[in-house]
Amino acid sequence: MIQPMNDPTPAAYRSIWISDLHLGVKSSRPDCLLDFFRHHQCDYLYLVGDMIDGWRLKKNWYWDQYHNDVIQKILRQARKGTQVAYIPGNHDQFARDHIGLRLGEIEIHRSCIHVTADGRRLLILHGDEFDSIVTHAKWLAMLGSGAYEASILLNRGVNAIREKLGMPYWSISNYLKQKVKNAMQFIDHYEHAVAEEARQRKVDGVVCGHIHRADIKTIEGIDYFNTGDWVESCTALVEHFDGKMELIEWVIPKSARMNPPIPREVPSASAWREEGDTQGTPLESVT
Numbered sequence: 001m002i003q004p005m006n007d008p009t010p011a012a013y014r015s016i017w018i019s020d021l022h023l024g025v026k027s028s029r030p031d032c033l034l035d036f037f038r039h040h041q042c043d044y045l046y047l048v049g050d051m052i053d054g055w056r057l058k059k060n061w062y063w064d065q066y067h068n069d070v071i072q073k074i075l076r077q078a079r080k081g082t083q084v085a086y087i088p089g090n091h092d093q094f095a096r097d098h099i100g101l102r103l104g105e106i107e108i109h110r111s112c113i114h115v116t117a118d119g120r121r122l123l124i125l126h127g128d129e130f131d132s133i134v135t136h137a138k139w140l141a142m143l144g145s146g147a148y149e150a151s152i153l154l155n156r157g158v159n160a161i162r163e164k165l166g167m168p169y170w171s172i173s174n175y176l177k178q179k180v181k182n183a184m185q186f187i188d189h190y191e192h193a194v195a196e197e198a199r200q201r202k203v204d205g206v207v208c209g210h211i212h213r214a215d216i217k218t219i220e221g222i223d224y225f226n227t228g229d230w231v232e233s234c235t236a237l238v239e240h241f242d243g244k245m246e247l248i249e250w251v252i253p254k255s256a257r258m259n260p261p262i263p264r265e266v267p268s269a270s271a272w273r274e275e276g277d278t279q280g281t282p283l284e285s286v287t
């Protein structure tokens with residue numbers, strides 16, 4: 001049984017951004033996020049996408065009491081006056097059918113603008129839009145590269161010889177090195193594509209998620225913030241009352257973790273849909 005705990009006095013922030021909780025996936029950490037919300041409160045809460053992993057509805061769907069509790073906690077914050085905006089991502093894109101509507105007290109946007117206490121305008125989006133740009137750019141870059149052609153030919157030759165000799169060979173270290181290099185290149189290209197979008201929309205910065213890599217940095221004069229995720233890293237982006245931005249990594253020591261969750265019945269996607277269909281005031285959305 002889950003023990004009720006007395007809520008501590010939470011630290012107050014002007015804004016909090018979280019993303020990539022992936023509820024429905026077993027590795028999701030709603031218990032961590034629940035604990036984070038017990039210790040942190042804010043005036044503006046942004047849910048920056050992939051909160052629910054609809055892609056898992058058909059197989060390997062996982063749902064326990066923490067999943068319910070964390071949703072309840074967010075809804076309760078909204079009722080108590082926190083302004084909550086939900087920007088669906090690619091894993092919860094079913095909610096993108098409800099852009100401009102309200103889910104209870106929660107506004108649903110495709111993307112939106114947040115103005116910080118010190119007057120900076122930040123574009124808030126999930127960020128999966130930039131996957132194709134990155135992939136396309138990578139493909140173009142690779143196609144024009146003689147080294148790429150050569151490596152493919154060489155690889156073919158090596159494979160053919162290996163096959164004839166009946167010698168299995170697998171250079172795992174080369175494989176991994178390449179994997180890491182590609183991942184780093186992808187992240188770099190992705191971040192630049194997102195920052196470029198912010199520049200074109202004439203804002204000062206951008207807050208996104210999607211790549212599960214929390215970061216605060218400046219990319220060619222644009223403030224880039226990535227909220228990270230609640231699957232591995234458990235990170236939130238916060239804005240202090242003076243507009244200062246900070247990343248918080250929320251780790252619960254194993255010994256302090258709550259008791260194992262109780263498995264619950266799977267909620268259907270249609271139930272979620274119906275809830276989103278409730279009438280609400282259409283809000284201005286940046287698209």
Ligand SMILES: [Mn+2]
Nearest residue numbers: 050089090210
């Ligand atoms: Mn995503």
